[in-house]
Amino acid sequence: MIQITILDYIRSNNNSPKKNILGLFFVFFVLLSNGQTSKKNKILLTDVIADLENRFQYTFTFADDTVKDIFVPSFKKKSSFDKTLEFLKQETELTYTKLANNFISINKKDISYIICGKLKDKETGLALADATIQGKKSSGISKRNGDFEITAYSKGETIIIGHLGYKTVYRLSSSFKSDKCAEILLEPKTEELTEVVLSNYITKGIKKTTDGSFQIDFNDFGTLPGLIESDVLQTVQALPGIQSTDETVSNINIRGGTHDQNLILWDGIKMYQSGHFFGLISAFNPTLTRKATLYKNGTSAEYTDGVSGTIIMNTDKEINDKFEVSAGINMINADAFTDIPLGKKSSMQLAGRKSISDVAETPTYREYFKRISQDNELSAQEDIVFDFYDIGMRWNYNISDKDDLRVNFLVINNELVFTENIDATTTQESRQSSLMQNSYAGGIWYKRQWNDVFESVLQIYETDYELKAINANFGDGQRFVQENKVSETGAKLSTFYDINKGMKWLNGYQFIETGVATSNDIGDPTFNRKENRVIRTHGLFSQLYYRPQTIAKTTKINLGIRYSFNEKFNSHIIEPRLNFNQQFLKYFNLEILGEFKHQNISQLIDEQNDFLGIEKRRWILSEENKEIPIIKSKQASLGLHYNRKGFLISIEGYYKTVDGITAKGQRFRNDFEFEDAVGEYTVNGVDVLVNKRFRKINTWASYSYAKNDYVFKDFQEDAFPNNLDARHSLSFGTSYILKDLKLSSGLNWSSGLPTTRPVQGNERFGNRINFEDVNSSRLDDYFRLDISATYDFRFGKKVFAHAGVSVWNITNNQNVINNYYRISENSLEEIQEESLGLTPNATFRVSF
Structure with a gap:
């Protein structure tokens, strides 16, 4: 690698203006060539993220300007997910935080004061790894020995500590001591057992779970032909076995059934009207309705009605x-x-x-x-x-x-x-x-x-x-x-x-x-x-x-x-x-x-x-x-x-x-x-x-x-x-x-x-x-x-x-x-x- 500074070169040739000018052009050419060469050997971080989402069951969430125009050196694409994530942590000035449900949060690093702690199981006393610690602007995960540290931005900031299978803990940043890492005990709690079998089913944001249902997350949704808004009743028609023979959302046919044989719930409330414009537009505002679940069969015993679908x-x-x-x-x-x-x-x-x-x-x-x-x-x-x-x-x-x-x-x-x-x-x-x-x-x-x-x-x-x-x-x-x-x-x-x-x-x-x-x-x-x-x-x-x-x-x-x-x-x-x-x-x-x-x-x-x-x-x-x-x-x-x-x-x-x-x-x-x-x-x-x-x-x-x-x-x-x-x-x-x-x-x-x-x-x-x-x-x-x-x-x-x-x-x-x-x-x-x-x-x- 060539290391040279323009100031040193000028000082060594301060008696020759022509040499100074030629030298500047030479240095500029060397730096430009070196930059172009190094850029050719690098790839966009957004491409790496897309590749990881494609190969593994993880979804990245980030602001666009956080990852914009960031390059990383080429690496072996066959590397495991954790090795690749560790590589990205070393090569970028970003934080990668593992959240629940296989989500990875990407944030910019900032400087304030550090708080730390050690997480343990309240019943067994064993250290807890991979817990999520979330502050106002920063987040982190606990290590194998239960240790964690994140950046706090104010004394009154609420720190949220969560771990799959444990009860969530809320603590003020002021409760953490600057000279000692606090020991925090988490109480066990069993989470719901529904898991994702297939992610990005047809498009991003649609998942098929182990209970046979389809889950649609409009907070992280891709795109479907003919749709420019996150309309639930239009989206479900993209799934096999579901259609509307007259193109309306008030006549959705799930596996050959009529629309009145569908149970439609909005936050647990049964709805008897589903469309505006007498069926051509969904009656449920996309900005308010953020997630949906569809059952074609195997519905939970807590639901009644809807002999065709839910x-x-x-x-x-x-x-x-x-x-x-x-x-x-x-x-x-x-x-x-x-x-x-x-x-x-x-x-x-x-x-x-x-x-x-x-x-x-x-x-x-x-x-x-x-x-x-x-x-x-x-x-x-x-x-x-x-x-x-x-x-x-x-x-x-x-x-x-x-x-x-x-x-x-x-x-x-x-x-x-x-x-x-x-x-x-x-x-x-x-x-x-x-x-x-x-x-x-x-x-x-x-x-x-x-x-x-x-x-x-x-x-x-x-x-x-x-x-x-x-x-x-x-x-x-x-x-x-x-x-x-x-x-x-x-x-x-x-x-x-x-x-x-x-x-x-x-x-x-x-x-x-x-x-x-x-x-x-x-x-x-x-x-x-x-x-x-x-x-x-x-x-x-x-x-x-x-x-x-x-x-x-x-x-x-x-x-x-x-x-x-x-x-x-x-x-x-x-x-x-x-x-x-x-x-x-x-x-x-x-x-x-x-x-x-x-x-x-x-x-x-x-x-x-x-x-x-x-x-x-x-x-x-x-x-x-x-x-x-x-x-x-x-x-x-x-x-x-x-x-x-x-x-x-x-x-x-x-x-x-x-x-x-x-x-x-x-x-x-x-x-x-x-x-x-x-x-x-x-x-x-x-x-x-x-x-x-x-x-x-x-x-x-x-x-x-x-x-x-x-x-x-x-x-x-x-x-x-x-x-x-x-x-x-x-x-x-x-x-x-x-x-x-x-x-x-x-x-x-x-x-x-x-x-x-x-x-x-x-x-x-x-x-x-x-x-x-x-x-x-x-x-x-x-x-x-x-x-x-x-x-x-x-x-x-x-x-x-x-x-x-x-x-x-x-x-x-x-x-x-x-x-x-x-x-x-x-x-x-x-x-x-x-x-x-x-x-x-x-x-x-x-x-x-």
Whole structure:
């Protein structure tokens, strides 16, 4: 290595100006050449981090400016994770802190005063290694002998000491002595046993766990085609076996089931409304909903309802100590979010969204409105006002080291008003029709850590849903008012007992009271029909989480059972749940899942023109006379997963049967449209995913096969394909991440849905349509290509910005997603419902 200083060279040649100038050029050339040579032999730290995340089950978290333009010398890529991390610590002036759940925090080093300590197990007195010590700006991990030291920045700074399996300790920095390292004893505590089997499933932030669920973390999320915001209900549709046959979030089909067969929970509160714009946009604000869990099978015994699937959404559980504000706008709505610290133990989050259609009708809005106004009361109207908004609140309060409290509140509203005008003999008359859909939900969640091995969680919630339509019809002079209301109160007490390090026992009780009211009111001639029903259920549940404490610890078993008692029917239902996961040959996981479930509430369509023909479905409770029975399901699945060096193959076969469905809940538009039969459907299917991750590129392909058949014994044709029988589904996607730029594109293809056509050449019997065998024909195949791009940047040091653009159905493919026939003016007419056409969107968000 050449070492030389310009000052020394000038001093040695102070009598020769020419030599000085030539010398300066020589030195500059040598330094430049040496710098270029050394730079060629170095690699960017961000590339090293990407490689480590790809090869190991770790995720790095850091601020962009912390690692920007930092190079490290080349090294052997086959080195272990710990050796590589130690190498980075020596070569960079950064701190690398191991956190829980395989997270690594990267921070800049700073100079203040050092505090130190020694961690020991309170029961055994043994030293504790790899504990996380977190200060306000710095963090660290304890060594093998339990010693640690971190930098403190003030005497009143709170130091948080945490270790997997031990109770968290909070201490002020002033309690540490400068001349002696404090001895700190940690009390053992068994954590939940759910572990990650597959990380970065399809994209960053989606993980598959040992209990069979999918966990989505929007705090560290990648990108998906066509999406520029973290919409939970859009994101889950990227997973195999899940789709929406009509592209709405209010009709998500999990393994061939209808949307009303999904249990949707927002911070433990059951939601009966899931969409804005009557299903085209999720009703749950992405800025407030940060994590989600999806179960397709093997649901925990603590959950009831949702015979097809369970979607659990959660707000941020952490108490934030910094005031944050953000605001954003896209081509549909504007929103604002704030996180307000309320002392050291409490924080509140507030978020709100509102449509911007009253200010500007964007191309996105026009395409959405075109989609919802097909063949209904809106199709012929011009004077239309549409608006939606939602308001959400979450308050967290850490009462003490043993007590935590959370309060939630959510309001969702959709409102559509249009005015019809007609010229009478002397004056112009106007009549106003409207459709209103809203939800109000609130809940209280309280957790108590009684001792080292026992804790309890109590939750109480109230959720109310209302759908109301007023149809002022000039043609027959009638004013038709329809209402559908759901009011539910729930309470659940869960207890968790740590039997030992490998076994946790969940027990609990749940009470649910659900009331449903429906009414139809016609003005002239006067007709009024109202129905009110209430069902109260009591549930007991127990589940054992077992992980044998062998050396490899490769077996995980969850066994659960749920007992439900229905007061109205005096019925007793017992439902077992099973979850088994076995790792073998290091890179393989075998998964067996099974469950029995039931639900007392479902949706049906009374008439196709109900609620102005826009939102036709109404909620209704099960009845004792079996016309609308309790819906029951059984499901079993067997999965095999292979994951090595960024290459993932997942295959899962399943069998599912759902009994107690009603014909009016299936949207028939043929001879069975007005039938009141009860039946079942059975699905045999397989979901396949192939995913390959490179440093900056992620690609995936998924395929689903599902044979979905109805059985209605009261029908002349008792067995035929389900209306949702999209037999084959295929998707392919790729994403590219370059620092703060994320690009993604993907295609979706599926075979056409079943349909019933008139018999060719013999279409009619007088005023009746002569249909062929039920669902014996199919619509054309569905195809859609989407792209999206997002970019994160800064305005100064404290203002962050996020921008994104997307195009849904960039090829503008005219997909027919539904059709039916009717006799109009003595001729047969086919009505086709088309999906969204080319739909652009853009977003811009500022946070500080």
